[in-house]
Amino acid sequence: xxxxxxxxxxxxxxxxxxxxxxxxxxxxxxxxxxxxxxxxxxxxxxxxxxxxxxxxxxxxxxxxxxxxxxxxxxxxxxxxxxxxxxxxxxxxxxxxxxxxxxxxxxxxxxxxxxxxxxxxxxxxxxxxxxxxxxxxxxxxxxxxxxxxxxxxxxxxxxxxxxxxxxxxxxxxxxxxxxxxxxxxxxxxxxxxxxxxxxxxxxxxxxxxxxxxxxxxxxxxxxxxxxxxxxxxxxxxxxxxxxxxxxxxxxxxxxxxxxxxxxxxxxxxxxxxxxxxxxxxxxxxxxxxxxxxxxxxxxxxxxxxxxxxxxxxxxxxxxxxxxxxxxxxxxxxxxxxxxxxxxxxxxxxxxxxxxxxxxxxxxxxxxxxxxxxxxxxxxxxxxxxxxxxxxxxxxxxxxxxxxxxxxxxxxxxxxxxxxxxxxxx
Numbered sequence: 504x505x506x507x508x509x510x511x512x513x514x515x516x517x518x519x520x521x522x523x524x525x526x527x528x529x530x531x532x533x534x535x536x537x538x539x540x541x542x543x544x545x546x547x548x549x550x551x552x553x554x555x556x557x558x559x560x561x562x563x564x565x566x567x568x569x570x571x572x573x574x575x576x577x578x579x580x581x582x583x584x585x586x587x588x589x590x591x592x593x594x595x596x597x598x599x600x601x602x603x604x605x606x607x608x609x610x611x612x613x614x615x616x617x618x619x620x621x622x623x624x625x626x627x628x629x630x631x632x633x634x635x636x637x638x639x640x641x642x643x644x645x646x647x648x649x650x651x652x653x654x655x656x657x658x659x660x661x662x663x664x665x666x667x668x669x670x671x672x673x674x675x676x677x678x679x680x681x682x683x684x685x686x687x688x689x690x691x692x693x694x695x696x697x698x699x700x701x702x703x704x705x706x707x708x709x710x711x712x713x714x715x716x717x718x719x720x721x722x723x724x725x726x727x728x729x730x731x732x733x734x735x736x737x738x739x740x741x742x743x744x745x746x747x748x749x750x751x752x753x754x755x756x757x758x759x760x761x762x763x764x765x766x767x768x769x770x771x772x773x774x775x776x777x778x779x780x781x782x783x784x785x786x787x788x789x790x791x792x793x794x795x796x797x798x799x800x801x802x803x804x805x806x807x808x809x810x811x812x813x814x815x816x817x818x819x820x821x822x823x824x825x826x827x828x829x830x831x832x833x834x835x836x837x838x839x840x841x842x843x844x845x846x847x848x849x850x851x852x853x854x855x856x857x858x859x860x861x862x863x864x865x866x867x868x869x870x871x872x873x874x875x876x877x878x879x880x881x882x883x884x885x886x887x888x889x890x891x892x893x894x895x896x897x898x899x900x901x902x903x904x905x906x907x908x909x910x911x912x913x914x915x916x917x918x919x920x921x922x923x924x925x926x927x
Contacts, residue, residue, distance in 0.1 A: 526787040561743075581606050594697075601685050658837055665845075673859050683907065784838060791842075800843065805846055
């Protein structure tokens, strides 16, 4: 049965069938083969139950907040703020890009949103400052993946719901790993700028720093509220997401005055479409997870791994995720593979938070890995450059992320340092 389901899934993917249909159709076929007299109403119930989860409300809220920011002025305020802080270093504007994407990610949780919102502002600035075409595109596109790592990453919410793990602890684990990744990217930008003799900007004056901080004050307030609120146990991630929407709307509409009611309504429609796509995918994944459990596939994988080296099993898991990231979007990977991988990882003693960071980090690498990395296509539309040029610009950052992923795999303390000190 499972061979038929897998083959049908691959065929549908190759035919270009939407991913949710490529999940639902084989799942229904597999269930009807295993249980010929199954009531179809049960299938619908399993899909509905998959999205009837309170924690999932964080996803539409954070996505809506990201879309509002993409149309507003928060991005430009953050760029100016980051530039006065680090612009005078070697590779200052590239480091500014990395820092801005990190802060933007700490507000939006969506990598593609960072490319769309910040790319049109940073790309011409990088070219003007003496960075090459590839260096500019590679820096922006790769740095946007940091949004998956720092809270409130949507991928972490999906994993937390799928594995029944504290989303707040996942957020704090991702924050630490995300900062390490940002530092690694910045070190590369620093060395690359020296090697290519890219001119530095003059150091900003105290007055310029104060003005930039004042202008970005409201933009910087949201990540502080989210992180402090969750870490201190004042609010849940879902509550933080709801606050994020209200906060971003007030800032863009009343303080920065960068959005009209008409634009707000158009943004709401756009977000609604994206949320609908993700929730259909989640419902589809719930049905597939039910099929896996009914067929006892996770138990079979656990038996297969029995007696094998923990390192070998972890490498196999991450290789599977890395290959999946080349052809499937991160949300689909988490929804499809978590029910399979989680029991296997637990059987060899992997901490659920540690597993979550491995999965999310692998998905982040997949966002910029050819042939079907999502951010590659978003960058292609944003920068209007050929696919091959964008891919060539990403290899140094992919290599850096793979090296850091190996540390995440073999040094669990990196993922557990902050969560182990939390009470939520």
